[in-house]
Amino acid sequence: MKISPQTVDQPECLSGEKLHSPREVAHMLDLSVETLRLYEREGLFVPYKLSSGHRRFTDEDIEWIKCIQRQIHENKLNFAGIRYLLAMLPCHEMKPCCLEDHETCPAGTKSCRPCWDFEDTPCRIQGENCRTCVVYQQVLNIDNLKQILQVKFKCD
Numbered sequence: 732m733k734i735s736p737q738t739v740d741q742p743e744c745l746s747g748e749k750l751h752s753p754r755e756v757a758h759m760l761d762l763s764v765e766t767l768r769l770y771e772r773e774g775l776f777v778p779y780k781l782s783s784g785h786r787r788f789t790d791e792d793i794e795w796i797k798c799i800q801r802q803i804h805e806n807k808l809n810f811a812g813i814r815y816l817l818a819m820l821p822c823h824e825m826k827p828c829c830l831e832d833h834e835t836c837p838a839g840t841k842s843c844r845p846c847w848d849f850e851d852t853p854c855r856i857q858g859e860n861c862r863t864c865v866v867y868q869q870v871l872n873i874d875n876l877k878q879i880l881q882v883k884f885k886c887d
């Protein structure tokens with residue numbers, strides 16, 4: 732069974748935020764809907780999904796996608812490079828995980844992919860939701876992300 736990291740109709744985590752469709756976001760950012768899908772498939776972000784399966788984006792999601800674009804076009808990072816940076820988020824400390832989970836988690840210290848890009852982390856298996864997780868929330872707060880990773884993310 733594929734375990735989705737995506738929020739399915741949890742209005743409490745949106746608290747009145749305006750949600751944008753992929754088409755609106757593509758238009759705003761001058762990219763294609765296919766590019767948004769590609770970023771998602773590459774594990775660069777976790778979209779909000781309605782129970783219908785349709786994707787929606789908050790303003791924070793849009794800021795993060797702009798940041799991804801800058802990493803690609805200005806910092807000349809490829810997808811693997813961005814994933815590598817995101818994999819440096821110390822999720823086991825931020826949660827925190829128990830020792831047993833930390834030792835067996837595929838998104839451990841040697842991973843080159845962010846934890847939400849795995850379907851079989853202990854937290855995902857237990858049904859945790861990446862969109863509302865403290866780890867993924869750092870991605871949507873770019874200033875925090877830069878501070879945690881202590882790398883230059885050109886997002887200004």
Ligand code: SF4
Pocket residue numbers: 736822826846847848852854855859860861862864865866867
């Ligand atoms: S630590 Fe959080 S973001 Fe990472 S896989 Fe677990 S629930 Fe998802």
